[in-house]
Amino acid sequence: MKPRPIDYAQPDTIDEALALLAEYGDDARVLAGGQTLIAMLNLRLLEPAILIDITRIAELDAIREIDGSIEVGAAVTQNKLMAWPALAEKLSLVAGALPFVGHFQTRNKGTVCGSIAHADPAAELPLTLAMLEGEVVLHSRRGRRVLPARDFQQGMLATARAPDELITAVRFPVARGGAAFHEVARRHGDFAVVAIGALAADGHIRVGVAGVADRPAVAPIATSDVSAITDSVERLARELEGYDDIHASARMRRDILRRLAPLVIEEAMRCAA
Amino acid sequence: MRRVNKDERARVTLTLNSRKVSGEAEPRMLLSDFLRHVLGLTGTHVGCEHGVCGCCTVLIDGTAVRSCLTLAVQAEGRAVTTVEALAARDGALNPLQQAFQNNHALQCGFCTPGILISFTDFLARNPKPSEAEVVDVLSGHLCRCTGYAGIVAAVLEAAGRGHKVE
Numbered sequence: 001m002k003p004r005p006i007d008y009a010q011p012d013t014i015d016e017a018l019a020l021l022a023e024y025g026d027d028a029r030v031l032a033g034g035q036t037l038i039a040m041l042n043l044r045l046l047e048p049a050i051l052i053d054i055t056r057i058a059e060l061d062a063i064r065e066i067d068g069s070i071e072v073g074a075a076v077t078q079n080k081l082m083a084w085p086a087l088a089e090k091l092s093l094v095a096g097a098l099p100f101v102g103h104f105q106t107r108n109k110g111t112v113c114g115s116i117a118h119a120d121p122a123a124e125l126p127l128t129l130a131m132l133e134g135e136v137v138l139h140s141r142r143g144r145r146v147l148p149a150r151d152f153q154q155g156m157l158a159t160a161r162a163p164d165e166l167i168t169a170v171r172f173p174v175a176r177g178g179a180a181f182h183e184v185a186r187r188h189g190d191f192a193v194v195a196i197g198a199l200a201a202d203g204h205i206r207v208g209v210a211g212v213a214d215r216p217a218v219a220p221i222a223t224s225d226v227s228a229i230t231d232s233v234e235r236l237a238r239e240l241e242g243y244d245d246i247h248a249s250a251r252m253r254r255d256i257l258r259r260l261a262p263l264v265i266e267e268a269m270r271c272a273a
Numbered sequence: 274m275r276r277v278n279k280d281e282r283a284r285v286t287l288t289l290n291s292r293k294v295s296g297e298a299e300p301r302m303l304l305s306d307f308l309r310h311v312l313g314l315t316g317t318h319v320g321c322e323h324g325v326c327g328c329c330t331v332l333i334d335g336t337a338v339r340s341c342l343t344l345a346v347q348a349e350g351r352a353v354t355t356v357e358a359l360a361a362r363d364g365a366l367n368p369l370q371q372a373f374q375n376n377h378a379l380q381c382g383f384c385t386p387g388i389l390i391s392f393t394d395f396l397a398r399n400p401k402p403s404e405a406e407v408v409d410v411l412s413g414h415l416c417r418c419t420g421y422a423g424i425v426a427a428v429l430e431a432a433g434r435g436h437k438v439e
Contacts, residue, residue, distance in 0.1 A: 001322060005279035008300035008346055016274045031344075038342040039323040042303070051300070053347060079336075103413030105330055105391055109338045189412045 003041035007050040013057060014139060017166055020052050022141045025163035028052050032074055035102065035110035036118050060168060065090070069134070069171040078107035078115070078125075090174045092271070093131060093197055096181035097124040103189040113167050119153050122191045122211035124183070126153055130216040131197050131208035134172045140165040156214040177201025178271025180264045183211075184256050186247055193248045194256040198268035205268065207233070207261055212240040212253045221265060233261040277346055287348045289314070290358035298345035305329040307345035308355060316356040316386050320415070327414035330387035331355050337394035356386035359393065369393065369431040378427035380418035388414050392428050401432055 011017040021028055027049035031037055040046045054060055060075035063084050070091055072081055081087065082098045101124050102110055115125040116136065129136075129149040136152040138145050138161060152160050161167060183195035195210040198221075205221040219236045222228040237257045242250030277283040277300045286295040289312060296311035308317050308331070320326035322341045329340040332354035359367050366374065369392060379385040388411070395402065395410045402410075407428045411421055 002303065002306070003301040005299065006301050007279050008277045008283075008344065010275040010346075012274055034342050034344075035324060035339075038303075038344070041301075042322050042341065051344075053344075055347070099409070103327075104395060104410045105327060105337050105339060105413040106324060106342075108336045108394075109342065187412060188409065 001042050001044060003038070004044060004047050006041070006048065008053065009050060010053045010056055014059065014166065014168060017052055017054055017057065018139060018141050018164070020050070021164045021166055024050050024052075028163075030054055030117070030166060032114040032117075033077060033106075033110035034114075035106045036114070036120075054166070065174075066171070069173045071137075071169045071171045072112045073169050074111065074113040074167055076112055078102070078110050078112055079104070081112050082107065091128075091132075091172050093175060093179035093181060093199060094125075094128050094172060096179060097128045097195075097197065100124050100181070100183050100185070100188070100192065100195065106189075113170050116149075116152075116170050117159065117161065117167050119155075119157050119159050119215070120191060121156050121214050121216075122193070122195065124181070124192065124195050124210065127195055127197060127208050127210040127216040128181075129170060129172060131199060131206060131218050132173050132175055134170060136167055137169040137171065138162075138165040139168050146171075150218075153215045175199060175201065178268045178273070180267035180271060182260060182264050182267075184260065194253050194260065196257065196260050196264045198261075198264045200265075200268040200272035205229075205265055207236070207265060209236065209240065209257055209261070212237075212242045212250075212257055214243075223265075223269070226262075229262055229265055233258055233265075236261070275346075275349075283346050283349075285345050285349050287350065288352040290354055296345075300344065300346055302345040303341050304331070304343040304345050304348050304353075305340040307348070308340060308353070311345075314355050314357050318383055318386055320383070325415070326384070327387045327391065328384050330390045330414075332390055332394055335394065335397070337391045354390070354393075356389055359389060369396070369428070372427040372431035373424070376423045376427035376430060378419065378423040384414055384416045388416070388424060392431070396428070396432055402428070404429060 029048040031051045031053045060073040062073045064071045088095045134149045178200040181197040183192040192211045197208040199206045208218045221232040237254040242253040282297040318328040320328035324339045324342045331340045
């Protein structure tokens with residue numbers, strides 16, 4: 001199908017984009033990569049009054065290291081971050097997750113911030129941002145605020161972004177130690193049924209899970225011995241109720257978590273060693 | 274700031290297969306429809322129209338993207354390359370296309386333009402891919418005739434010949 005008639009604006013600066021967002025609020029949609037948004041417009045699941053195309057705002061297309069974090073601008077595509085030379089060294093968890101994000105062709109246009117703005121509960125990038133305790137930078141005419149990832153993502157496709165706010169960047173803290181990431185999907189590149197990441201540093205392990213709850217879940221894992229890992233994962237699986245959809249039942253999601261998480265945790269520990 | 278209202282048509286000027294062209298598009302017009310219906314190049318196919326099947330893949334500034342998930346107005350000033358640009362002027366197939374023919378990598382041909390375009394981008398970045406890497410890129414396309422074995426063999430043949438696919 002085709003989108004309904006819609007106004008289009010292509011601001012050259014952040015200020016111009018913020019003026020449009022202040023004017024239109026909920027009737028506007030910010031267009032970055034469009035890999036979800038234009039599909040939803042084509043299917044007429046969304047009918048905003050205006051699209052605000054931010055892809056030609058040059059200052060949003062930058063990856064910078066600031067105060068121990070990697071700041072990724074709102075126009076940076078997933079493949080641009082994937083090709084960033086320092087990624088494996090500074091953000092090994094994100095380097096492990098990006099190959100699972102969509103396909104080569106959609107990563108060429110899909111943005112890192114767009115994925116986080118969309119807040120799909122099974123998406124990989126919001127999971128990595130939550131696990132690394134990253135931040136989302138929001139601008140509006142009222143000012144600027146920086147939200148921790150856990151406060152930003154509030155539920156299935158729900159975030160703390162106000163209607164007049166633009167996500168200008170997300171910040172991934174540089175992590176030391178080992179990281180691993182795996183997922184189960186019907187077809188590689190589809191949204192995960194369950195995605196799991198693990199971070200291991202200084203003898204502490206954190207595991208993150210997407211696809212089982214309405215938002216990414218992050219939990220510490222006891223590592224005193226193998227049965228402690230199994231017990232921690234079992235506790236997490238019981239806490240996360242999961243949901244049924246066409247791809248998997250809640251029970252299957254919890255079972256995938258029980259089987260896959262220990263493998264991902266072991267891999268992260270091996271990488272840390 | 275460029276602005277186009279929903280009932281207006283904007284003039285969109287781009288470089289299409291190395292030629293400067295222009296046409297008019299409402300903001301809601303998809304690049305795939307603009308290429309086919311306004312500019313008259315029907316080699317780019319439209320399958321699912323929500324980014325899943327990969328038939329409409331074109332190069333924008335050398336990068337393989339879904340033209341059904343791009344608005345025509347977004348292509349202003351960009352260089353767009355479609356499947357029509359792959360063969361030589363006299364119709365001689367390029368090495369990637371020839372490898373597809375050699376390996377029976379197409380049957381009905383509906384999905385083929387998008388797949389050729391994806392691998393044009395991919396092989397330019399990664400001229401010696403592994404089979405797993407080829408399969409990974411191919412996961413962004415759906416073929417309902419041949420299955421994928423012939424397509425994988427064709428891409429590996431094109432890469433193995435050492436030709437630079439352009």
